[in-house]
Amino acid sequence: MIGRWIGGALLAARLAAGVAEAQTFPNPLPIENAGTVTRLPTPYPDNWVFLDYLASPGLIDSKAELVNPDARYAKQVIGQFSASYYANILVGTARPEVYVAETFYSRGTRGTRTDVITLYDKETLSPRDEIVLPGAKRWVGVVQPNAFQFADHETLGLVYNFTPRSTVTVVNLVTRQVLNEVPLPGCAMIYPTGPRGFSSMCADGTMVSVQLDKEGAVATQNVTTAFNDLNDDPLFAAPGVIDGVSYFVSYKGKVHPVDLSGVAPRLLSTWSLVTDDEAKANWRPSGNQQIAGQLVGGAGRLYLLMQPNGKDGSHLEGGNQVWVLDVASHAKLATIMLKGQAQCIAVSGGEHPRLMATTLGASLQVYDAISGAPIASMPIASTGAETLIYPARP
């Protein structure tokens, strides 16, 4: 009874206060227009980032999101678009477009399969156009950056196919035309190379490289000596790229830089990112997107997601710390401790580079890539295990 009396008194006081507040605002709120849809500024601010989900909410209706990795926007998504069935995305800078290589079945999980590159308008995040990929042969698997790449200053889109015959479909993204399908016997993935070409990693440990003519046909071809030890210490599929050099890292921490700026790949000197003591403790790179390369203040930096006590089979688990290495001196400059175990990392460009990591706890962790200071932590729509990060400014 006393409680009810107190509750009534509080309600009366609150109503009285409300009347008092209303008297200080003589005018009502303005009438608002319905039907407004947000448009985005282009080019995007340097710090915006895309998240490419493997399965959010599901494999066949998954998506990518655009977020601002700043603490003030930790609860918000800027926008999103569909990225169906193991889709890989490419963020354009030459044109205000985002490209999604994706797959659909006419009846959801069955029916006729159609592979397309969907071209999204960066300002509206609406589909602008699509290019149907013939043959329904796009490689589908856990999202990987090097299954879909640009060439020739974003004029060409290259799609890796696996049926299990390996090929690459060459698409002109400007004219929206499929140009050619390049056979890739015994090789996999796409690493942009030279003025108008790409390289691929091959089963015999070599790298094959082709340059394409204007019609997308193979004009020249080169093959390196074998350098990828697929038996005992294989290279992860995705490199960190700095100034035309792709830094591939092995399961056990050996760095293999390959200069891909010319017509033919040039193998550069290797080094180990772990000391002898660290190797004994089995410190190893690990994760789904375990390396990032970036120019920081004019200096090349590699960021490696690392785990201790690594072993056969632990190479995709990820880790909770990131090592920062200088590519010129090979020195380890810093260790950034993450809040939680991550499997994917990326580093944005610009004057204020950010290290970003998606964690198994379904969060995007953001750090100052120079000082290592934490900046933000924001929930994401799925586990970070297989959520790739693509800075809007690569």
Add this chain to the structure above:
Amino acid sequence: MSTIDRITEKLARGVANRTSRRGLFAWLGGTLAGAAAIPALPIERAQAAETTSNAPNPQDVGDASSCGYWRYCAIDGFLCDCCGGSVNACPPGTTMSPITWLGTCRNPTDGRNYIISYNDCCGKPACGRCLCSNEQGERPMARPQANNETVWCFGVPSQSYTCSTAIVVGVATERKQ
């Protein structure tokens, strides 16, 4: 078989024969990676799986619904045993892919290493139960037959991944040097 396929097969067989892991693994790898159109052994195994007995076998001990079961040393996906199938059978309404990725797992009960074929079951939505990510011996797509990041649904009506089986297809033998 096209010229490209012949080149592919020759290259893949050469690579497989030069690999230094287990002899049978390398032989199977060459067969699978190169002969995309004629994967005779896996297709036979896929059909045979429908009639395999699931009676308890004291030589094959373990919980088929648990990631720790010895056959799952290189599995990456949903266990079909939790999805309406079993360790070697697909759930109702799905199709077992005849083309697969392979692992080499040690059976702790008899101490032997076995070649395990992880045939994916395809055509339904992803099962979503009993997700396992064991990656022993897993390799990048440059060696596709040991890559488990790929959706191994080939030669089936739909590539919609549902779950993965783990079928014994042979005993691994040490490669003769």
